[in-house]
Amino acid sequence: MALFLRELRCLKCGRVFKPGKNLYVCRACGGKIEASYNYEEMELRKGDLEKRTPGVWKYKELLPAEKRVTLGEGGTPLLKANELGKELGLKNLYLKDETRNPTGSFKDRMMTVGVSKAVEFGAKAVVTASSGNAAISLAAYAANAGLFCYAFVPATAPESKIAQLSIHGAKVVKVAGKKKGDPTYEMMVEGWKKFGWQPIPSAGAFNPYHWEGIKTLSHEICESLGWDVPDWIFVPTGAGTLLSGTAKGFFEFQRFGFINGVPRIACVQAAGCAPLVNAFKKNIPPEKIETWPSPKTIAGGLIDPFPWDADTALPALNKTDGIAVAVSDREILEAEKLLARREGIFAEPSGAAGIAGLKKLLEDGSVDKSDVVVVEVTGGGLKDIKAAMKISEPPLTFRGKDLEKILAA
Ligand SMILES: *Cc1c(COP(=O)(O)O)cnc(C)c1O
């Protein structure tokens, strides 16, 4: 299949490029370049889409690479959450369960596309900067494709995530933080410039291809709802990549006339690292956003002190009449527990943060109890057992046959 990828346009200076090897940022100004497509030439029909096998590559016309490297990502269920809905007072609550992706997070939607493109370019090695899950996913897809993988992670990355990374053979390097900028990204760019390692980071800056895979999450939601859209979509947010991709997916399907309108987007960040919430509330333009000082939260997947994709995330929030909210670690852990106990879904703190945000916006009246709400549950709980141990109860210990005591305990 020929690709429908048309061009890459710089979001900073507006220059347009033909896609090609080693072109990952604007050649003129170093800005982020975004993929656009020959939508007019695609012959996409709802009925045809419905017949295809579920998964990211089902929407191949809308992706900038051909399927080469896959682990069976995407095609995750949209679960009706009746019990949790009851608890929160919502009739129509749905969970997009991204914990079921091959490496346990939605990042697999990005990496199947990113690594496929790198292979297409003849890459031998890939490199990433990530707070954990994106690197894990890249390491897995790189392993599958037989590519070398280098991963620069923040010094705060939990041990369990580093283990998940190195098990796939990635070379892991911890990098200490600093006041301005993000040293993991600086190292990644060094590796790319010096050694030609293909940059496939967590964010959409520095690679226009991989984050296109996120759109399929929204495409799937539309299909699962019978070509309808929810009133709200809740997105746990770090750098704003997931939010930007989520929005792009809905806008694409709107353009095809598959849906009427798009959902309002709720951006949920951890209070200990909330540069996008801050920028949205104070109307700070993307280029004026400063690095968040000393980020600290239990939600490791949301630690992005510099929101690399603010330039696509903030416009998406504005265009969808969105909202932004910060939640505390206590609220996040409470949400993790609620999800596990009411719905049987085990999420890591970052993965449960959307529920915490929803609870807050229901309480302050921003979300109505009659609204149809989808929450993205972005990462699985087995990734961060330490966090789960903080909210799990110690087991009972009994001697002998005193079963009755269990009832009393
Ligand atoms: C990466 C990640 C996010 C946030 O994604 P951004 O694209 O950085 O905003 C949310 N949840 C989990 C589990 C993640 O791994």
Ligand SMILES: [Zn+2]
């Ligand atoms: Zn430019």
